[in-house]
Amino acid sequence: MVTKQRGLAMELRKRIASGEFSVTNKLPTEDRLMERYGVSRYCVRGAIAELTAAGEVFPVCGSGVFVRERRDGNxxxxxxxxxxxxxxxxxxxxxxxxxxxxxxxxxxxxxxxxxxxxxxxxxxxxxxxxxxxxxxxxxxxxxxxxxxxxxxxxxxxxxxxxxxxxxxxxxxxxxxxxxxxxxxxxxxxxxxxxxxxxxxxxxxxxxxxxxxxxxxxxxxxxxxxxxxxxxxxxx
Structure with a gap:
């Protein structure tokens, strides 16, 4: 599960970097991520937790998970x-x-x-x-x-x-x-x-x-x- 969790975090990181969520600045729901990647809710929440710890997304209670403003530079x-x-x-x-x-x-x-x-x-x-x-x-x-x-x-x-x-x-x-x-x-x-x-x-x-x-x-x-x-x- 750790491998799947980190694999999902890296996949979402790539999608964020590509600007895929730039219109709404919001990630898909847990259910949609579970369906797309064939993983458990525990795996999705673990991947989101990793992205949150890295400062790439932030959860808003009752509204979902949003992408943080991107930093220009290395x-x-x-x-x-x-x-x-x-x-x-x-x-x-x-x-x-x-x-x-x-x-x-x-x-x-x-x-x-x-x-x-x-x-x-x-x-x-x-x-x-x-x-x-x-x-x-x-x-x-x-x-x-x-x-x-x-x-x-x-x-x-x-x-x-x-x-x-x-x-x-x-x-x-x-x-x-x-x-x-x-x-x-x-x-x-x-x-x-x-x-x-x-x-x-x-x-x-x-x-x-x-x-x-x-x-x-x-x-x-x-x-x-x-x-x-x-x-x-x-x-």
């Missing part, structure tokens, strides 16, 4: 962790692989990955672009225990879709840390900026439904090409 939601490909539906998202290696965890990496020293870890370094604009310089690590294989073809696409849809991992939650950092030479050169320039850094620690960490990532974002937002209730 905005990424802080409240979700579906990957850049899902954050920009209908846009051209590309990944340029700068490094792909299977390494043994040293003391520092073992502490970050909550694994034993010597455990095998996939290290993937990528430059992410949206419509040709550099957005982030990403370093991601995956425990081989849970992700047995990552090739150039996989690393060049959506790793989120690969581990979720192809490997069938059951996601639990993500711990997210955001802070200001400075670009090192590799990140600066990839993003087309200068070494030492400021950058928003986002660190994600992703856990499975059983509470085991399987992925840790660190993304440095282009200071001019990326923006962030978070939907918060007023209570």
């Amino acid at each position: 905005y990424l939601p802080l409240g979700t962790s579906y990957g850049i490909s899902a954050d920009f539906p209908g846009r051209r998202v590309t990944s340029e692989v700068r490094e792909l290696a299977l390494v043994r965890a040293d003391a520092r990496l073992a502490l970050r990955m909550r694994c034993d020293e010597g455990d095998r870890v996939w290290r993937v370094v990528r430059l992410r672009r949206v419509d040709g604009l550099p957005i982030s310089y990403e370093t991601a690590c995956y425990l081989k225990e849970f992700v047995p294989y990552i090739g150039e073809d996989v690393a060049g696409g959506s790793l989120y879709s690969y581990v979720h849809d192809d490997l069938g991992l059951r996601f639990g939650f993500v711990d997210k840390t955001v802070y200001l950092d400075r670009l090192d030479a590799s990140a600066a050169g990839s993003l087309g900026l200068r070494e030492g320039d400021p950058s928003i850094c986002v660190e994600d620690d992703a856990f499975l439904s059983n509470g085991r960490l399987f992925n840790s990532s660190r993304s440095l974002y282009h200071s001019a090409n990326a923006r962030f937002y978070s939907a918060a209730p007023m209570r």
Whole structure:
């Protein structure tokens, strides 16, 4: 059900991005979504909850679910962790692989990955672009225990879709840390900026439904090409 729920959320996200609901700014009713996609009411409500958390829709009691005003530019939601490909539906998202290696965890990496020293870890370094604009310089690590294989073809696409849809991992939650950092030479050169320039850094620690960490990532974002937002209730 989690896979169907997230699949429905992504499908609705694409329809929203295409402007399909721009006339009324309102999503179809639960019954119509259930009929069209052949899913349960629980699945529909779960997908709507994900879109609400991402700040893309808002429910109005007794009236339905409405699409929020679209943001112009490259905005990424802080409240979700579906990957850049899902954050920009209908846009051209590309990944340029700068490094792909299977390494043994040293003391520092073992502490970050909550694994034993010597455990095998996939290290993937990528430059992410949206419509040709550099957005982030990403370093991601995956425990081989849970992700047995990552090739150039996989690393060049959506790793989120690969581990979720192809490997069938059951996601639990993500711990997210955001802070200001400075670009090192590799990140600066990839993003087309200068070494030492400021950058928003986002660190994600992703856990499975059983509470085991399987992925840790660190993304440095282009200071001019990326923006962030978070939907918060007023209570």
